[in-house]
Amino acid sequence: MINVYEQVDRNKNKSLLIIAAFFIFIVGSGWLISQVLELGTIGVFFALTLAIGSTLVSYYSGDKIALSLAGARPTNKMAEPFLYSAVENLGRAAQIPTPKIYISEDQAMNAFATGRNPQNASICLTRGLLSNLNQTEIESVIGHEIAHIKNLDTRLFTVVAILIGMVSILSRLAVQPRIGNRDRDRNGGILFFLGIVAVILSPIIGRLIQLAISRRREFLADASSALLTRQPSGLIGALKKFAQNNQPFRFANNATAHFFIVNPFFSQGKLSGLAKLFNTHPPIEDRIAELEKMV
Numbered sequence: 001m002i003n004v005y006e007q008v009d010r011n012k013n014k015s016l017l018i019i020a021a022f023f024i025f026i027v028g029s030g031w032l033i034s035q036v037l038e039l040g041t042i043g044v045f046f047a048l049t050l051a052i053g054s055t056l057v058s059y060y061s062g063d064k065i066a067l068s069l070a071g072a073r074p075t076n077k078m079a080e081p082f083l084y085s086a087v088e089n090l091g092r093a094a095q096i097p098t099p100k101i102y103i104s105e106d107q108a109m110n111a112f113a114t115g116r117n118p119q120n121a122s123i124c125l126t127r128g129l130l131s132n133l134n135q136t137e138i139e140s141v142i143g144h145e146i147a148h149i150k151n152l153d154t155r156l157f158t159v160v161a162i163l164i165g166m167v168s169i170l171s172r173l174a175v176q177p178r179i180g181n182r183d184r185d186r187n188g189g190i191l192f193f194l195g196i197v198a199v200i201l202s203p204i205i206g207r208l209i210q211l212a213i214s215r216r217r218e219f220l221a222d223a224s225s226a227l228l229t230r231q232p233s234g235l236i237g238a239l240k241k242f243a244q245n246n247q248p249f250r251f252a253n254n255a256t257a258h259f260f261i262v263n264p265f266f267s268q269g270k271l272s273g274l275a276k277l278f279n280t281h282p283p284i285e286d287r288i289a290e291l292e293k294m295v
Contacts, residue, residue: 063114063122063154066256070112070249072102072124083130086139087123087146093228094150099123103130108249109242112259113145114154121149126249133238140225140234144261147224153217157258214258215282222287223294232291239291243284 077084084101091098096118107128115121123145130138148154226232242262249264257264258280 060116063116063120066112066114066259067102067122067124069251069253069256070102070104070124071106071251072104075101075103082135083125083138083142086135086142090139090143090146090228094146096121096146096150099146099149101125103127104249104251106250107131108247108264109133109245109262110249110264111141111145111261112256113148114256114259115149116155117152118149121154123149128245128247132241136229136231136234137238137241140229140231141238141261143225143228144221144235146228147221148217151217151220151224153221154259156217157214211258211280214280218261218281219287219290222291226291226294232294236288236291239284239288 075083080101080103087101088098099113099115099118099121100123102122102124104124104126106126108126109129109132111123111125111129113121113123123142125138125141129141133141222235225235229235239262245262249260252264260281262284263279263281
């Protein structure tokens with residue numbers, strides 16, 4: 001059996017390794033793609049302006065967009081006394097301000113957290129989740145989302161998505177017929193060849209690393225929830241119910257799928273092959289197995 005603190009530290013270390021690899025990949029891909037491009041000062045200024053603009057929109061309005069896409073409405077202590085009390089208590093245990101609480105009247109079982117920092121955070125739970133989980137399981141799900149907020153995962157996901165977008169923009173520019181050094185294309189050169197390879201593969205590889213970061217942060221949030229609630233069995237029970245859930249979240253959106261506690265698009269049964277590789281979340285049986293080590 002692994003100590004809860006050891007499990008949290010282990011997941012943090014694995015997350016940091018993946019994040020470091022991701023940033024090295026982004027820098028390397030950007031440099032290689034630059035070997036293909038002849039953007040000049042104007043082109044670089046345009047790319048940076050676009051990236052900064054999208055970053056600011058995502059940073060300051062991403063939470064409102066995510067909540068709107070989920071059909072969420074705010075709730076309060078009078079309407080949902082247990083839910084409000086659970087969020088308040090777990091927020092206090094995590095030493096963060098109490099997040100705003102939202103409910104989506106969808107019958108699918110799911111939840112997510114959003115916000116650029118703990119001071120501007122929100123938690124959304126579906127009606128299906130509140131109807132099908134017991135109090136201990138609901139508290140464990142809330143603990144999972146509180147962990148995402150405390151660990152600044154919602155900010156991390158936004159930054160990673162922007163970096164992936166920057167590489168995609170550069171890749172598209174590189175394949176435009178009027179952009180690129182044709183003399184170098186005729187003359188060859190190892191850097192130019194590697195740049196072409198980066199143009200083709202970097203968006204795909206970047207997306208895979210982005211998903212790997214998302215999956216690893218789910219393991220960390222699971223372990224952190226067990227640390228906050230002191231009851232790994234609560235989240236294990238919730239995940240087992242998620243695994244039996246065949247109802248997709250009707251407001252599911254590709255842009256926000258990685259924020260949810262489980263993939264909002266499809267049944268949570270066992271996955272293999274490419275489906276597992278391109279999934280935004282680790283398989284539920286793997287998450288349960290990690291939590292069972294702490295019981």
